[in-house]
Amino acid sequence: MKLSFRVNSKIEVLDVEPLTPLIEVLRDRLALIGAHQGCTGDNCGACTVLVNDVPVYACQVPVCQVDDAEVRTVEGLTADAERLAPLQEALAKAGATGCGFCTPGMLMIGLALRQRQPRPGPEELRELLSGNLCRCTGYEAIVQAMLEVME
């Protein structure tokens, strides 16, 4: 099946099996390795990307569903490889990364929330982040770093 969609503002046209999980297309076909696969549908959240600004688990989305859609991954957080987005900078400064496997997914959640509501309260942020697992940090550093940017 021929699909056309935008990934980080760039148009991609691919011939691909329609039920291939989006995560596999991103990682194997487009070499976007930032979204990670920690499970297959267990809700770890490491593969979180945005589809039309809505955060989704990319392991649970068949690629045919993103036909004509706009997909955003951690690689698309900034246009300039030499610079960081504010959310990224906050996480880096706060040492809010342990192994870093969950980090791209967390960032995409943070971005989605920020787009929806520029100044979310701590409870809103916690609620949304609770769909993503982190096994290293105890979450607090991530929440605090993100709140700092959003306030």
Added chain:
Amino acid sequence: MSEKTSAKIDGLDKITGRAQFTDDMTRPGMLHGAFLRSPHAHARILSIDTAPALAMEGVHAVLLGEDLPVNYGVIPVAMDEHALAIDKVRFVGEEVACVAAVDRATAIRASRAIVVEYEVLEAVLSIEDAMNKDKPLLHEGKRKASNVLRRVRQRYGDADAGFEAADVILEAEYDYPGSTHVPLETQVALAEVTADGLLTLFSSTQIPHYLHRILGRVLERRMQDIRVVKPHVGAGYGGKSDPFANELCAAALAIRTGRPIKIILDREEVFYAHRGRHRTKMWLKMGITREGKITAADFKAWAEGGAYASYGVVTAYYFGVFLPLPYVLDNWRFETHRCYTNHPPCGPKRGHGAIQPRFALEQHLDRLALEIGMSPAKLRSINSVQPDTETSNGLRITSVALNECIDAVVKASGFEDKVGKMPPNRGIGIAASAYMCGALHAIYASELPQSAVQICADRSGRIAIFSGTADIGQGSNHMLAQIVADTVGIQPKDCRVLEADTDFTPVDLGSYSSRVTFFAGNAAVRAAEKLKAAMEETLCKRWEVESVRFEDGQVHGGVNADGEPIVASFAQAVEWAEQEHGTLGFTGYYTPPKIGSRFRRQSVGPSPAYSFTAQVAEVEVDPETGMVKVVDVWCAHDCGKALNPVIVEGQLEGCVYMGVGEAILEDHNFTGPMSRRGPLHKSASILEYKIPTLHETPRIHSILVESMDKEGPRGAKEAGEGPQLPTVPAIANAIFDAVGVRLETAPFTPDRVLTAIERKARKDAKEAR
């Protein structure tokens, strides 16, 4: 958008998604592997027919146990594993065959086409089964016909006399659950053989050096023809401290097929690879005087270890050796057992071997404190080990700031004003602990250095650091960079760390037993001091000054005759020093001190230093549902010296987080023998095996206490494991404070808590009548 700064030198790679984990790597012509796993807990393999798999399009090879007949195991005294099962399978999920195919889907399909004929054997499924001599043996042909891998018995002082001297004696049984690590990255290995005959294995491992040795052994290949590289690792917590079947099979299949091959475990398979916490039954008897002095202890433990040894021999020792720490105890004895059962193998998980005895002893102390009417915080303080002493079992104690930790958490939490006085269903509890900073003795007997670091100063002012350590997210790369950078007054980001590549980095034994900061850190200090000394020599001569100071990327030599500052950039100073000394390359290594022991066979447990922790937990219990909410945890940790406070605090928070999971959620458990489908894993997915999300994670208040260890690198000690030890018992003690029930079995799930509350209500009602 702004300038790049990071608390960690590799933080930028991680937050931009550019950090390369093993699964992010690919090779032209790369094959993929998949395992056929055992459906039986205990069975004899009668025959295996691989023809249907080999006939499938896209299948390149099928590997069986007989292809890799050499046994291995991470601990040399207990090498009971094979890459793939030979003759027998010993747990549901054990690897029986490994298929190499053009893609993973084909490999999985082909693995299912293999036909195996089994003769099902009676399974050994519990500690009781394992201790029962009438049950079948898991491992036949051992010297001792038994399902007990190791029994350790030691006695110090005179326990009976100690009990005689006690005013109060308490006996109780405790049951600690199994749990597993759940690193978000599953195990992945990629192997390739190049034309020169070099086999390279990229793997998500915590132990590149031991893996290197085991590959040499199992593949019967010269170690110089094997290279192990560890890319970024999506954490381990102990779960990647063994050599795994996917690593050995990837290597063997790369050799056999001549093609690169990747073998990744899916999430369910990680639950079979396991190597997690041992389910442990314990019995503890302790005596205490009215004044609160612990006089004696008697401890027995039985650990259910699964099908293979892994680090299980060590587990059996740690249970006993670390029992009294952080307290003084002169008269005591223990007997511990580590058993084989037909479940996935247990191994080292964060706080290895010390979590279970703390669960028992720290609850016991609270009960004794209640009996003698003393504050549980004070009871701990007055029994604390003292600096520069030796414990009754011969552990050399150096720096200790336990009482500072206790005072800090008591004060920060308002413990004394709250304990016993909180509103209904709210409670507070305390616990304390100590943990090792690396093992004095390597896993294989050797007098060689256990850590080494090589550094090279470049004319640009950058320093390259080569180290065999394995950063698995805990920040050991940053630790090395920080030590070197601090020594010569530059920024950590101006150091480049090349780590965990057995071709290019000097040996380090790996990331386990909380050894890296103490061992590799000391090696880095020594290498950096040599560089500094060479540069000092050059600059003092050149400037004709007595001493120089390294600061802010510059070297300062005071002022000249005209009163002008003498200063050069670090890069300039490197050039001058290189002119005089030649290339500025230096090595440093660390071999732990030879600390003699009064006791024979005291080789497992001693460490060059110990970290200390105190914690207070505050909980809320819903008496209607039994649901426990951990609200706050205060954690004060004696880390010697916080080389990077942000990273150390992160370790404390991670430890408490993991402890909370073990306290209220996690139970690595199996359906019993009566289950129609056999003893299956109850929760082999993250959906079913619950780990804390943000909802279950309490507010964590980290307090760093610095005791400046004399032998630690710049005074530092470990911080990555010790802070997990007190969390579960502190929560148990808080639940008792909240609802008056003593939970001797973890995790504290709603049904368990509710049952205890209802039992207490019935008992109270009966007594009232």
